[in-house]
Amino acid sequence: MQQEQLVMHRPGTGRGTWAMQSLFEHLLEPEQSGRLGVALVTQPPGVATPLHRHDKEAEAFYVLEGRLDYQAGEELFELYEGCFIHLPTGLPHAFRIRGDTPARFLALTAPAGLLHLYDEVGLPASELRLPGEDGLAPEVEIPKWMEVGPRYGLTVVGPGIPE
Template identity: 70%
Template sequence: MVGSPTADDSTGVVVRRPGEGAATWAMGSLFEHLVGAEETDGLLGVSLVTQPPGIATPLHRHTHEAEAFLVLEGHVSYRAGDETYELDDGCFIWLPRSVPHAFRIRGTSPARFVAFTAPGGLMGLYDEVGIPARERRLPGADGLAPEEELPRWGEVGPRYGLEVVGPGIPE
């Protein structure tokens, strides 16, 4: 774990400063835990995510939680249901539970966004599939090779309500 959280056990308040808290390398990306289900009585999970250009997911859904994303930097093509949205700096998208969705990071620069899940707990999936980040950067060659990581999504994902339902967004 890189850094450590600041928490007030008497009030439940959690403060994360840059570089504090757990971080995971998965999908060639950096997932920084801002607040987790264990700190919110299961109500919410929030992560700061950095993903390189070209990263894409298959069309999938989450049966346990809703998701929302606030794009801080970069360009993301986001399919939700039958519509595809082009999201840039400052754009926000809300995905109710079980809505099929997929995304692709476009352009030549990484995308950074804040990811919210309600209830919390989905970050456990990334933690189980990925590896602890040694630094706050994209993993590059230090992360798991795709051929090693991809089978783990199929093994671990169903326990978290992850269901792949179709192909991703084309290049």
């Protein structure tokens, strides 16, 4: 088992990745704690995932700003500032960012390795902001998800939440 490290970040000092037209600021990396991965995620309105499951990780999200529709199994939730959701390993889920402003939330994974998936399909962020023209277009990124996702135990099992 790897040695855990003490980690402290001041605001805006985490390593950034642009994926899913979003910013993932890595706060706790797999190499620092094999048990837990943490990212501060900013996603623009309209971003959505297909219904999918993770066969290796449980996930949890704490919403800081914005609004998300979240499907977990057969249930649909509206998440907003202050809401928390925990998704056990293997539970199919999907989300869509709603409203006119970006959503910001803490994303936690246990174990920690899932955050490297975003690194493989996305780009290193040149700044801690949402990507613009300097990010990857969905038609470029989606085939990467389909190729890389299975190595991380990510399986698409259905369509996403409709607009």
